[in-house]
Amino acid sequence: MTSKLLSREKIIKEAFDFIDKQGRAEFSLRKLAARLNVQVSSLYNHISGEKDILVEVIVRSVKMFTDCINSARGDLVRDEAAFSTGDAFRSFVNEHPHLYEIANTVKWSDSPEAEELNKRYIEPIFILMKQYGVEDADAQVHILRMIRVVTHGFSSLEVMGAFEDDPGSATESYHLMVQSVIDLMKKYGNT
Numbered sequence: 001m002t003s004k005l006l007s008r009e010k011i012i013k014e015a016f017d018f019i020d021k022q023g024r025a026e027f028s029l030r031k032l033a034a035r036l037n038v039q040v041s042s043l044y045n046h047i048s049g050e051k052d053i054l055v056e057v058i059v060r061s062v063k064m065f066t067d068c069i070n071s072a073r074g075d076l077v078r079d080e081a082a083f084s085t086g087d088a089f090r091s092f093v094n095e096h097p098h099l100y101e102i103a104n105t106v107k108w109s110d111s112p113e114a115e116e117l118n119k120r121y122i123e124p125i126f127i128l129m130k131q132y133g134v135e136d137a138d139a140q141v142h143i144l145r146m147i148r149v150v151t152h153g154f155s156s157l158e159v160m161g162a163f164e165d166d167p168g169s170a171t172e173s174y175h176l177m178v179q180s181v182i183d184l185m186k187k188y189g190n191t
Helices: 008-024 029-036 049-073 078-095 097-104 114-131 138-159 170-188
Strands: none
Touching: 008 029, 008 049, 008 097, 029 049, 049 078, 049 097, 049 114, 078 097, 078 114, 078 138, 078 170, 097 138, 114 138, 138 170
């Protein structure tokens, strides 16, 4: 690829694909330039540096994640929505562990998009809580944390292979945890 055919979009797309398949730890501008068959200096005609690329990858990862969750939830409500959302979360982490990781571990708080990304990332949880009538701010914080810990913890351990030798169904265990979150939302909800 000549540098004339290079564009910001091609660079970001290649970086996104690279990180999706190999992870943030393996990523570098040198490796990215090699994949694009250009010199590292050619990248700087389109980007300001590695951080610029990583912020874009994070933005796209969060969008992909929330689109997946929102699509799975669709028009479902309450219990069906909770299980569908939980299953979509788990599937996303299993299919895109590196994108999930970068969206959760890279420090991007100084990015102008950070506040909007955080809202978008947790919005599906607040939609669920609203369906159960959870209006108390303290209860919302506790439920938000519980949902994030349950889904993140289980899915992260699953990706690492922690449940491969365990007897029984991992899906059944996961659904029991989702049910406990549903029960908590019912307890604190006013519906």
